[in-house]
Amino acid sequence: MSTDSEYQNAAIMSQKKRVLMICLGNICRSPIAEAVFENEISKRGLKNQWEVESAAIMGYHINKIPDHRALTTLKENGIINYSHRARQITQNDFDKFDWIFGMDNENIQDLNSIKPKKCKTRVELLGSYDSSGEVIIQDPYYDNNSAGFQKAYEQCLRSITVFLDKHSD
Template sequence: MSQKKRVLMICLGNICRSPIAEAVFENEISKRGLKNQWEVESAAIIGYHTGKIPDHRALSTLQENGITNYSHRARQINQNDFNKFDWIFGMDDDNIRDINDIKNLKPMECRAKVELLGSYDPSGEVIIRDPYRDAGSAGFQKAYEQCLRSVTVFLNKYAN
């Protein structure tokens, strides 16, 4: 059996979009029977929320969409991630710029392909907007839907 393919989801604080993306990916590989072939994690650009659980609106959005067994503690991306993962997905252009800045701080081998997760969205919504400052949870539901569409297309393309 070959080594698992690894995916890392990144957003600014690792309590909204990237945990949603991680949970969606985990749920999809479970449904497809691919847990022995794929691994997914999520992390933050900044360490502000390190150790915290996802935003309550992110968790309730996942539960409302049938993902009830997800648990996570925020962590910050580190240099080792660039060689541990095959893909590192940012949620918006700022994430991608920050990921590339971190990657270039210490030139080293980088096997990860850095991409916008939304680049796989068949509806063309490339940017997954940060809903953290929103009053309600509509932005979290929208992020969930974007992640689901993007992850589905990504897995259809790369999962055998």
């Protein structure tokens, strides 16, 4: 038997706008984007309006934590309470989320190839909201240092700021 508070929580959840961040392996760019989005909605007092997750196109890193350079970059930018385990996108995600953001054109092509024909989800490049016009968020995984992770963080922050400014009540 369900309680009134369970019904209220279900009603609140159904009213939230949902965002899914996607990259190839879900250990670099999409976790950074998820953490930045979560941090921004917390700072703005919008946790009751938004929900965010991240996932991978490919299942290379399922159940692994983000790359240590991604976590270090988040900590260096003041996001210290983020935890995540990589997962792969599912068909159900296209029903659950209002927006699914890819980080590059390959992500978008892959997403569009698995997206159901009748689907309300908007598939977009996260960088299409970047106020500096840097549309592609490059994969820093194979970089020898963490500079690409910091650049991805900055691009995500700019893009998410513009997105939330445009789509929040």
